[in-house]
Amino acid sequence: MWSAPGSAWRAQDLVWLALFAGLHLVSPTTNPAETQILVLLAVFQLLEPRVSWFRAGAGAYTAIAVKLLLGHLLIGVTFGIESSYYPILLLPVVSAATTLGWGGTLVFTLFACASYLSFLLFVDFSQLELPAVEARELGLRVLFFAVVGFLTHQLAEANRREARRYQQTAEQLAESNRSLREAEAAVRRADRLAALGQLTAGLAHELRNPLGTLRSSAELLKRRLPAEDEVARELAGFLSSEVDRTNSLVTRFLEFARPFHPRLEPTDLAELADRSVARIAAETGAAIYTNHSPDLPAIPADAEWMERVFDNLIRNAVEASSPGGAVTVKTRRADRGDGVEVSVIDRGPGIDPKLLDTIFNPFVTGKPGGVGLGLAIVSKIVDEHRGTVTVESEPGQGSVFKVYLPSKSISQ
Numbered sequence: 001m002w003s004a005p006g007s008a009w010r011a012q013d014l015v016w017l018a019l020f021a022g023l024h025l026v027s028p029t030t031n032p033a034e035t036q037i038l039v040l041l042a043v044f045q046l047l048e049p050r051v052s053w054f055r056a057g058a059g060a061y062t063a064i065a066v067k068l069l070l071g072h073l074l075i076g077v078t079f080g081i082e083s084s085y086y087p088i089l090l091l092p093v094v095s096a097a098t099t100l101g102w103g104g105t106l107v108f109t110l111f112a113c114a115s116y117l118s119f120l121l122f123v124d125f126s127q128l129e130l131p132a133v134e135a136r137e138l139g140l141r142v143l144f145f146a147v148v149g150f151l152t153h154q155l156a157e158a159n160r161r162e163a164r165r166y167q168q169t170a171e172q173l174a175e176s177n178r179s180l181r182e183a184e185a186a187v188r189r190a191d192r193l194a195a196l197g198q199l200t201a202g203l204a205h206e207l208r209n210p211l212g213t214l215r216s217s218a219e220l221l222k223r224r225l226p227a228e229d230e231v232a233r234e235l236a237g238f239l240s241s242e243v244d245r246t247n248s249l250v251t252r253f254l255e256f257a258r259p260f261h262p263r264l265e266p267t268d269l270a271e272l273a274d275r276s277v278a279r280i281a282a283e284t285g286a287a288i289y290t291n292h293s294p295d296l297p298a299i300p301a302d303a304e305w306m307e308r309v310f311d312n313l314i315r316n317a318v319e320a321s322s323p324g325g326a327v328t329v330k331t332r333r334a335d336r337g338d339g340v341e342v343s344v345i346d347r348g349p350g351i352d353p354k355l356l357d358t359i360f361n362p363f364v365t366g367k368p369g370g371v372g373l374g375l376a377i378v379s380k381i382v383d384e385h386r387g388t389v390t391v392e393s394e395p396g397q398g399s400v401f402k403v404y405l406p407s408k409s410i411s412q
Contacts, residue, residue, distance in 0.1 A: 010049075013046055016042060016045050016046060017042060017046075020038050020039075020041060020042035020045075023038055023085075024038050027078075027084075028084070029078055029079075031077055031078065033073075033077040034074065034077050034078055037070055037073050037074045037077065038074070040070055041067070041070050041071075041074070041088075041091075044063075044066060044067070044070065045067075045091075048063050055099075056099075060099050060100065061100075061104070063095065064092045064095045064096050064099075064100075064108055065092070067091045067092040067095060068089070068092040068108065068111055068112060068115060071085075071088040071089045071091060071092065071112075071115070072089075072115045072118075074088055075088065075089070075115075075116065075119065076119070080119035080122055080123075081116075081117075081119040081120055081122075081123060081138070083119075086116055086141055089112040089115060089116055089145060090112075090144075090145065090148055092108050092111075092112055093105075093108060093109050093112050093145050093148055093149045093152070094148065094149070094152050095108075096108035096109070096149070097109075097148075097149050097150075097152035097153035097156055098152060098153075098156040099156075102153065105149050105150075105153045106149075108149075109145055109146055109149040112145050112149075113142045113145050113146070116141065116142065116145075117138070117142065120138075182388070186383070186388075207246075207250050208247075208250060211243055211246055211247050211250065214239070214243050215240055215243040215244070215247070218236050218237075218239040218240040218243060219236075219240060221236050221239075222236035222237065222240070261384070262301070262302035262305055262381075262384050262385060263302050264300040264301060264302060264385075265300065265301070265302075265303065266298035266299070266300060267298060267299055267300070267301040267302075267303045267306065268296070268298060269296065269299055269301070269306065269331055269340055269342055269405070270290075270292040270296055270331045272303060272306055272307050272310055273290065273292075273310050273329050273331060273342060274290060275307060276307055276310035276311045276314050276329075277290055277314060277329055279311070280311065280314050280315055280318060284318050286318040286321065286327060287324070287325075287326040287327070288314065288318070288326070288327045288328075288329065289326060289327070289328045289329070290328070290329045290330070290331075291328060291329070291330040291331075292330075292331045292332075293331055293332040293333060295333065296331055296332070296333065296340055297333075297338075297340065297407050299339065299340050299405045299406075299407055300385075300407075300408065301385055301405060302381075302385070305381045306381070306385070306405075308377075308381065309378050309381050309382060309389075309403065310329075310342070310344075312374045312375070312377070312378050313344040313378060313401050313403070314327065314329065314344055316344075316346075316374065316375075316401075317344050317345070317346035317348075317399070317401070318346075320346045320348035320349070320398075320399065321346045321347060321348045322347075322348060325346070325347050325348065326347065327344070327345065327346050327347075328343075328344075328345040329342070329343070329344055329345075330342070330343040330345065331343075334404050338406065338407045338408070339387070339404055339405050339406040339407045340404070340405055340407070341402055341403070341404050342402070342403045342405075343400055343401065343402050343403075344400070344401045344403075345398065345399075345400045346398050346399055347397075347398040348398050348399065349395065349396060349398075350393045350394050350395040350396055350397055350398055350399055351391065351393040351395075351399055352395070353393075353395070356391065356393060359375055359391055360375050360376060360378070360379040360389065360391075361376060362376040382403055382405070385405055385406075386405075386406055387403060387404050387405040387406060388403075388404045389401065389402065389403050389404075390402050390404075
Protein backbone atom coordinates (compact mmCIF):
# COMPACT_ATOMS: atom_id res chain seq x y z
CA MET A 1 0.00 0.00 0.00
CA TRP A 2 2.89 2.32 0.73
CA SER A 3 4.90 3.46 -2.24
CA ALA A 4 8.65 3.29 -1.69
CA PRO A 5 9.59 5.83 -4.41
CA GLY A 6 7.24 8.43 -2.88
CA SER A 7 8.46 7.99 0.70
CA ALA A 8 11.31 10.53 0.43
CA TRP A 9 10.77 14.25 0.76
CA ARG A 10 10.20 16.09 -2.50
CA ALA A 11 10.41 19.75 -3.45
CA GLN A 12 6.64 19.99 -3.91
CA ASP A 13 6.15 18.80 -0.32
CA LEU A 14 7.91 21.90 0.93
CA VAL A 15 5.80 24.03 -1.41
CA TRP A 16 2.60 22.51 -0.01
CA LEU A 17 3.75 23.11 3.55
CA ALA A 18 4.62 26.72 2.70
CA LEU A 19 1.23 27.28 1.03
CA PHE A 20 -0.80 25.93 3.94
CA ALA A 21 1.36 27.80 6.43
CA GLY A 22 0.81 30.98 4.41
CA LEU A 23 -2.96 30.39 4.42
CA HIS A 24 -2.88 30.15 8.19
CA LEU A 25 -0.73 33.25 8.60
CA VAL A 26 -2.78 35.55 6.36
CA SER A 27 -6.16 34.27 7.49
CA PRO A 28 -8.33 37.09 8.90
CA THR A 29 -9.79 34.72 11.52
CA THR A 30 -8.24 32.99 14.53
CA ASN A 31 -10.62 30.04 14.72
CA PRO A 32 -8.89 26.94 16.23
CA ALA A 33 -11.06 24.68 14.07
CA GLU A 34 -9.74 26.47 10.97
CA THR A 35 -6.15 25.72 12.02
CA GLN A 36 -6.96 22.06 12.68
CA ILE A 37 -8.59 21.59 9.27
CA LEU A 38 -5.68 23.33 7.50
CA VAL A 39 -3.29 20.95 9.26
CA LEU A 40 -5.41 17.95 8.22
CA LEU A 41 -5.45 19.17 4.62
CA ALA A 42 -1.69 19.67 4.61
CA VAL A 43 -1.05 16.22 6.12
CA PHE A 44 -3.41 14.52 3.69
CA GLN A 45 -1.90 16.36 0.71
CA LEU A 46 1.55 15.10 1.74
CA LEU A 47 0.28 11.61 2.57
CA GLU A 48 -1.72 10.99 -0.62
CA PRO A 49 1.22 10.51 -3.06
CA ARG A 50 2.86 8.07 -0.63
CA VAL A 51 -0.09 5.67 -0.44
CA SER A 52 -0.42 3.64 -3.64
CA TRP A 53 -4.09 2.79 -2.93
CA PHE A 54 -5.04 6.45 -3.49
CA ARG A 55 -3.75 6.41 -7.08
CA ALA A 56 -6.46 4.45 -8.87
CA GLY A 57 -9.93 3.01 -8.62
CA ALA A 58 -11.82 3.40 -5.34
CA GLY A 59 -8.73 4.86 -3.67
CA ALA A 60 -8.63 7.82 -6.08
CA TYR A 61 -12.33 8.55 -5.50
CA THR A 62 -11.79 8.32 -1.74
CA ALA A 63 -8.87 10.76 -1.79
CA ILE A 64 -10.86 13.33 -3.77
CA ALA A 65 -13.88 12.89 -1.50
CA VAL A 66 -11.69 13.49 1.60
CA LYS A 67 -10.39 16.75 0.10
CA LEU A 68 -13.94 17.80 -0.76
CA LEU A 69 -15.10 17.07 2.79
CA LEU A 70 -12.21 18.91 4.44
CA GLY A 71 -12.70 21.89 2.09
CA HIS A 72 -16.41 21.97 2.95
CA LEU A 73 -15.64 21.93 6.68
CA LEU A 74 -13.03 24.69 6.30
CA ILE A 75 -15.53 26.96 4.53
CA GLY A 76 -18.16 26.05 7.13
CA VAL A 77 -16.03 27.19 10.09
CA THR A 78 -15.00 30.42 8.31
CA PHE A 79 -18.29 32.27 7.65
CA GLY A 80 -19.81 29.78 5.18
CA ILE A 81 -20.96 31.37 1.94
CA GLU A 82 -18.93 34.50 2.75
CA SER A 83 -15.72 32.57 3.45
CA SER A 84 -12.54 33.63 1.69
CA TYR A 85 -11.58 29.95 1.57
CA TYR A 86 -14.04 29.05 -1.20
CA PRO A 87 -11.15 28.43 -3.70
CA ILE A 88 -10.08 25.50 -1.49
CA LEU A 89 -12.77 23.50 -3.29
CA LEU A 90 -10.57 23.68 -6.39
CA LEU A 91 -8.36 21.03 -4.74
CA PRO A 92 -10.84 18.16 -5.29
CA VAL A 93 -11.85 19.59 -8.68
CA VAL A 94 -8.25 19.67 -9.96
CA SER A 95 -7.50 16.25 -8.43
CA ALA A 96 -10.50 14.76 -10.22
CA ALA A 97 -9.57 16.42 -13.51
CA THR A 98 -6.01 15.06 -13.41
CA THR A 99 -6.81 11.50 -12.30
CA LEU A 100 -10.33 10.69 -13.53
CA GLY A 101 -12.13 10.77 -16.85
CA TRP A 102 -14.79 13.18 -18.04
CA GLY A 103 -17.46 11.51 -15.92
CA GLY A 104 -15.49 11.68 -12.67
CA THR A 105 -14.42 15.26 -13.35
CA LEU A 106 -18.01 16.32 -13.99
CA VAL A 107 -19.33 14.57 -10.87
CA PHE A 108 -16.79 16.10 -8.49
CA THR A 109 -17.12 19.54 -10.11
CA LEU A 110 -20.87 19.39 -9.50
CA PHE A 111 -20.25 18.21 -5.93
CA ALA A 112 -17.85 21.12 -5.35
CA CYS A 113 -20.42 23.60 -6.68
CA ALA A 114 -23.19 22.02 -4.60
CA SER A 115 -20.93 21.98 -1.53
CA TYR A 116 -20.31 25.70 -1.80
CA LEU A 117 -23.90 26.67 -2.64
CA SER A 118 -25.21 24.48 0.21
CA PHE A 119 -24.16 27.20 2.66
CA LEU A 120 -27.02 29.31 1.29
CA LEU A 121 -29.27 26.96 3.26
CA PHE A 122 -27.86 28.44 6.48
CA VAL A 123 -28.65 32.03 5.46
CA ASP A 124 -31.73 33.54 7.09
CA PHE A 125 -33.25 35.28 4.09
CA SER A 126 -35.99 36.70 6.34
CA GLN A 127 -33.33 38.93 7.90
CA LEU A 128 -30.95 39.29 4.93
CA GLU A 129 -31.30 39.94 1.26
CA LEU A 130 -29.18 38.61 -1.60
CA PRO A 131 -28.59 41.54 -3.96
CA ALA A 132 -28.27 40.82 -7.65
CA VAL A 133 -24.61 41.81 -7.70
CA GLU A 134 -23.79 39.28 -4.93
CA ALA A 135 -25.84 36.59 -6.67
CA ARG A 136 -23.78 37.16 -9.82
CA GLU A 137 -20.61 36.98 -7.67
CA LEU A 138 -21.72 33.56 -6.40
CA GLY A 139 -22.44 32.49 -9.96
CA LEU A 140 -18.96 33.57 -11.04
CA ARG A 141 -17.34 31.59 -8.21
CA VAL A 142 -19.27 28.45 -9.11
CA LEU A 143 -18.53 28.86 -12.82
CA PHE A 144 -14.81 29.17 -12.01
CA PHE A 145 -14.95 25.68 -10.51
CA ALA A 146 -16.32 24.37 -13.80
CA VAL A 147 -13.85 26.34 -15.95
CA VAL A 148 -10.84 25.19 -13.92
CA GLY A 149 -12.07 21.59 -13.94
CA PHE A 150 -12.62 21.63 -17.72
CA LEU A 151 -9.28 23.25 -18.57
CA THR A 152 -7.33 21.03 -16.16
CA HIS A 153 -8.94 17.91 -17.55
CA GLN A 154 -8.16 18.99 -21.09
CA LEU A 155 -4.50 19.57 -20.19
CA ALA A 156 -4.26 16.29 -18.27
CA GLU A 157 -5.91 14.36 -21.10
CA ALA A 158 -3.50 15.91 -23.62
CA ASN A 159 -0.59 14.84 -21.41
CA ARG A 160 -2.04 11.34 -21.11
CA ARG A 161 -2.42 11.10 -24.88
CA GLU A 162 1.18 12.20 -25.34
CA ALA A 163 2.33 9.69 -22.74
CA ARG A 164 0.40 6.90 -24.50
CA ARG A 165 1.87 7.97 -27.83
CA TYR A 166 5.39 7.96 -26.42
CA GLN A 167 4.71 4.57 -24.83
CA GLN A 168 3.48 3.15 -28.13
CA THR A 169 6.51 4.61 -29.91
CA ALA A 170 8.81 3.08 -27.31
CA GLU A 171 7.09 -0.30 -27.69
CA GLN A 172 7.34 -0.08 -31.48
CA LEU A 173 11.03 0.82 -31.23
CA ALA A 174 11.60 -2.09 -28.85
CA GLU A 175 9.80 -4.44 -31.25
CA SER A 176 11.79 -3.04 -34.19
CA ASN A 177 15.03 -3.52 -32.27
CA ARG A 178 14.03 -7.08 -31.41
CA SER A 179 13.17 -7.80 -35.05
CA LEU A 180 16.43 -6.19 -36.16
CA ARG A 181 18.42 -8.33 -33.74
CA GLU A 182 16.60 -11.43 -34.96
CA ALA A 183 17.26 -10.45 -38.58
CA GLU A 184 20.94 -9.82 -37.86
CA ALA A 185 21.19 -13.18 -36.11
CA ALA A 186 19.44 -14.86 -39.05
CA VAL A 187 21.84 -13.22 -41.53
CA ARG A 188 24.87 -14.26 -39.50
CA ARG A 189 23.52 -17.79 -39.24
CA ALA A 190 22.78 -17.86 -42.98
CA ASP A 191 26.32 -16.72 -43.73
CA ARG A 192 27.73 -19.41 -41.47
CA LEU A 193 25.45 -22.01 -43.02
CA ALA A 194 26.49 -20.98 -46.53
CA ALA A 195 30.19 -21.20 -45.69
CA LEU A 196 29.80 -24.48 -43.86
CA GLY A 197 27.61 -25.82 -46.65
CA GLN A 198 30.24 -25.14 -49.27
CA LEU A 199 32.94 -26.71 -47.12
CA THR A 200 30.75 -29.69 -46.30
CA ALA A 201 29.81 -30.29 -49.92
CA GLY A 202 33.46 -30.26 -50.98
CA LEU A 203 34.54 -32.63 -48.24
CA ALA A 204 31.60 -34.97 -48.79
CA HIS A 205 32.29 -35.33 -52.50
CA GLU A 206 35.97 -35.96 -51.79
CA LEU A 207 35.11 -38.61 -49.19
CA ARG A 208 32.58 -40.50 -51.28
CA ASN A 209 35.12 -42.14 -53.62
CA PRO A 210 37.56 -43.41 -50.96
CA LEU A 211 34.64 -44.64 -48.87
CA GLY A 212 33.36 -46.63 -51.82
CA THR A 213 36.81 -48.09 -52.35
CA LEU A 214 37.12 -48.99 -48.66
CA ARG A 215 33.77 -50.77 -48.62
CA SER A 216 34.47 -52.74 -51.77
CA SER A 217 37.87 -53.73 -50.42
CA ALA A 218 36.35 -54.80 -47.09
CA GLU A 219 33.72 -56.96 -48.82
CA LEU A 220 36.33 -58.53 -51.09
CA LEU A 221 38.66 -59.15 -48.15
CA LYS A 222 35.85 -60.75 -46.15
CA ARG A 223 35.00 -63.16 -48.99
CA ARG A 224 38.65 -64.23 -49.41
CA LEU A 225 39.42 -64.76 -45.75
CA PRO A 226 39.34 -68.39 -44.62
CA ALA A 227 36.28 -69.34 -42.62
CA GLU A 228 38.34 -70.41 -39.63
CA ASP A 229 39.90 -66.92 -39.29
CA GLU A 230 36.95 -65.54 -37.31
CA VAL A 231 38.80 -62.54 -35.89
CA ALA A 232 39.85 -61.26 -39.31
CA ARG A 233 36.34 -61.80 -40.72
CA GLU A 234 34.83 -59.94 -37.75
CA LEU A 235 37.23 -57.04 -38.26
CA ALA A 236 36.34 -56.92 -41.96
CA GLY A 237 32.66 -56.78 -40.98
CA PHE A 238 33.36 -53.92 -38.59
CA LEU A 239 35.15 -52.12 -41.39
CA SER A 240 32.13 -52.50 -43.71
CA SER A 241 29.61 -51.36 -41.10
CA GLU A 242 31.71 -48.32 -40.12
CA VAL A 243 32.11 -47.38 -43.78
CA ASP A 244 28.30 -47.61 -44.15
CA ARG A 245 27.83 -45.39 -41.08
CA THR A 246 30.33 -42.87 -42.40
CA ASN A 247 28.68 -42.93 -45.81
CA SER A 248 25.32 -42.23 -44.16
CA LEU A 249 26.90 -39.29 -42.38
CA VAL A 250 28.31 -37.99 -45.68
CA THR A 251 24.83 -38.29 -47.17
CA ARG A 252 23.49 -36.08 -44.37
CA PHE A 253 26.28 -33.58 -45.00
CA LEU A 254 25.34 -33.44 -48.67
CA GLU A 255 21.69 -33.08 -47.75
CA PHE A 256 22.57 -30.12 -45.56
CA ALA A 257 24.73 -28.51 -48.25
CA ARG A 258 22.38 -29.15 -51.17
CA PRO A 259 20.44 -26.07 -52.36
CA PHE A 260 16.83 -26.32 -51.27
CA HIS A 261 13.97 -24.83 -53.27
CA PRO A 262 10.60 -25.72 -51.74
CA ARG A 263 7.57 -26.42 -53.91
CA LEU A 264 4.93 -24.40 -52.09
CA GLU A 265 1.36 -25.70 -52.10
CA PRO A 266 -1.54 -25.11 -49.68
CA THR A 267 -0.80 -27.52 -46.85
CA ASP A 268 -2.61 -28.60 -43.70
CA LEU A 269 0.14 -28.52 -41.06
CA ALA A 270 -2.02 -30.30 -38.49
CA GLU A 271 -2.41 -33.24 -40.88
CA LEU A 272 1.37 -33.34 -41.49
CA ALA A 273 2.02 -33.25 -37.75
CA ASP A 274 -0.48 -36.08 -37.19
CA ARG A 275 1.31 -38.25 -39.75
CA SER A 276 4.65 -37.71 -38.04
CA VAL A 277 3.13 -38.36 -34.62
CA ALA A 278 1.48 -41.61 -35.75
CA ARG A 279 4.66 -42.90 -37.39
CA ILE A 280 7.01 -42.05 -34.50
CA ALA A 281 4.57 -43.28 -31.85
CA ALA A 282 4.32 -46.63 -33.68
CA GLU A 283 8.12 -46.92 -33.96
CA THR A 284 9.01 -45.87 -30.41
CA GLY A 285 5.89 -46.60 -28.36
CA ALA A 286 6.16 -43.08 -26.87
CA ALA A 287 3.14 -41.17 -25.58
CA ILE A 288 2.65 -38.30 -28.02
CA TYR A 289 -0.38 -36.05 -27.71
CA THR A 290 -1.74 -33.52 -30.17
CA ASN A 291 -3.65 -30.31 -29.59
CA HIS A 292 -4.78 -28.66 -32.83
CA SER A 293 -6.68 -25.41 -33.12
CA PRO A 294 -9.78 -25.97 -35.27
CA ASP A 295 -9.42 -22.74 -37.27
CA LEU A 296 -5.99 -23.25 -38.83
CA PRO A 297 -5.58 -21.82 -42.33
CA ALA A 298 -3.81 -23.74 -45.09
CA ILE A 299 -0.18 -22.67 -45.30
CA PRO A 300 1.94 -22.53 -48.48
CA ALA A 301 4.57 -25.18 -47.78
CA ASP A 302 6.49 -28.09 -49.22
CA ALA A 303 4.68 -30.96 -47.49
CA GLU A 304 7.52 -33.48 -47.88
CA TRP A 305 10.13 -31.20 -46.35
CA MET A 306 7.88 -29.87 -43.60
CA GLU A 307 7.08 -33.42 -42.60
CA ARG A 308 10.81 -33.97 -42.18
CA VAL A 309 10.89 -30.91 -39.91
CA PHE A 310 8.17 -32.40 -37.72
CA ASP A 311 9.82 -35.84 -37.77
CA ASN A 312 13.09 -34.37 -36.56
CA LEU A 313 11.60 -32.21 -33.82
CA ILE A 314 9.27 -34.93 -32.52
CA ARG A 315 12.02 -37.58 -32.50
CA ASN A 316 14.28 -35.20 -30.61
CA ALA A 317 11.49 -34.57 -28.07
CA VAL A 318 10.88 -38.30 -27.62
CA GLU A 319 14.59 -38.96 -27.15
CA ALA A 320 14.85 -36.10 -24.65
CA SER A 321 11.89 -37.32 -22.60
CA SER A 322 12.32 -39.71 -19.72
CA PRO A 323 10.75 -43.19 -20.00
CA GLY A 324 7.01 -42.77 -19.71
CA GLY A 325 7.26 -39.02 -20.33
CA ALA A 326 4.78 -37.42 -22.71
CA VAL A 327 5.40 -35.24 -25.75
CA THR A 328 2.83 -32.71 -26.97
CA VAL A 329 2.46 -31.33 -30.48
CA LYS A 330 0.34 -28.18 -30.57
CA THR A 331 -0.81 -26.11 -33.54
CA ARG A 332 -2.55 -22.73 -33.42
CA ARG A 333 -2.87 -19.41 -35.18
CA ALA A 334 0.22 -17.33 -34.54
CA ASP A 335 0.06 -14.27 -32.32
CA ARG A 336 2.22 -12.33 -34.76
CA GLY A 337 1.47 -11.92 -38.43
CA ASP A 338 -1.08 -14.07 -40.20
CA GLY A 339 0.34 -17.56 -39.98
CA VAL A 340 0.49 -20.78 -38.01
CA GLU A 341 2.66 -21.77 -35.06
CA VAL A 342 3.53 -25.41 -34.37
CA SER A 343 4.97 -26.22 -30.94
CA VAL A 344 6.69 -29.46 -29.97
CA ILE A 345 6.84 -29.75 -26.18
CA ASP A 346 8.81 -32.24 -24.12
CA ARG A 347 9.27 -32.56 -20.38
CA GLY A 348 12.83 -33.76 -20.43
CA PRO A 349 15.94 -32.35 -18.74
CA GLY A 350 16.00 -29.26 -20.95
CA ILE A 351 18.85 -27.80 -22.99
CA ASP A 352 22.12 -26.54 -21.59
CA PRO A 353 21.76 -22.71 -21.48
CA LYS A 354 25.18 -22.43 -23.14
CA LEU A 355 23.78 -24.15 -26.25
CA LEU A 356 20.54 -22.16 -26.62
CA ASP A 357 22.02 -19.43 -28.82
CA THR A 358 23.78 -21.91 -31.12
CA ILE A 359 21.45 -24.91 -31.06
CA PHE A 360 20.44 -24.43 -34.72
CA ASN A 361 24.02 -24.12 -35.96
CA PRO A 362 25.60 -27.12 -37.70
CA PHE A 363 27.60 -29.53 -35.54
CA VAL A 364 26.11 -28.22 -32.28
CA THR A 365 24.48 -31.02 -30.30
CA GLY A 366 23.71 -31.97 -26.74
CA LYS A 367 23.40 -35.70 -27.53
CA PRO A 368 26.28 -38.05 -26.78
CA GLY A 369 27.58 -39.15 -30.16
CA GLY A 370 25.29 -36.74 -32.00
CA VAL A 371 26.43 -34.99 -35.17
CA GLY A 372 24.45 -31.76 -34.80
CA LEU A 373 22.92 -31.55 -38.27
CA GLY A 374 19.28 -32.34 -37.50
CA LEU A 375 18.28 -28.96 -36.12
CA ALA A 376 20.48 -27.17 -38.66
CA ILE A 377 18.51 -28.86 -41.45
CA VAL A 378 15.23 -27.98 -39.66
CA SER A 379 16.33 -24.35 -39.49
CA LYS A 380 17.31 -24.36 -43.16
CA ILE A 381 13.95 -25.77 -44.29
CA VAL A 382 11.97 -23.33 -42.15
CA ASP A 383 14.08 -20.39 -43.34
CA GLU A 384 13.36 -21.31 -46.96
CA HIS A 385 9.65 -21.15 -46.09
CA ARG A 386 10.23 -17.59 -44.78
CA GLY A 387 9.38 -18.80 -41.30
CA THR A 388 11.24 -18.97 -38.01
CA VAL A 389 12.10 -21.72 -35.55
CA THR A 390 12.86 -20.90 -31.92
CA VAL A 391 13.40 -22.79 -28.70
CA GLU A 392 12.50 -22.12 -25.08
CA SER A 393 14.07 -24.32 -22.45
CA GLU A 394 14.80 -24.42 -18.75
CA PRO A 395 17.04 -27.03 -17.15
CA GLY A 396 14.88 -29.68 -15.55
CA GLN A 397 11.65 -28.27 -17.04
CA GLY A 398 11.77 -29.50 -20.63
CA SER A 399 11.91 -27.67 -23.94
CA VAL A 400 9.49 -26.09 -26.40
CA PHE A 401 10.43 -25.82 -30.08
CA LYS A 402 8.20 -23.40 -31.98
CA VAL A 403 7.93 -23.27 -35.75
CA TYR A 404 6.22 -20.22 -37.25
CA LEU A 405 5.15 -20.25 -40.90
CA PRO A 406 3.48 -17.29 -42.62
CA SER A 407 0.18 -17.80 -44.39
CA LYS A 408 1.53 -16.17 -47.55
CA SER A 409 4.69 -17.01 -49.39
CA ILE A 410 7.21 -14.33 -50.38
CA SER A 411 6.09 -14.58 -54.00
CA GLN A 412 2.52 -13.77 -53.08
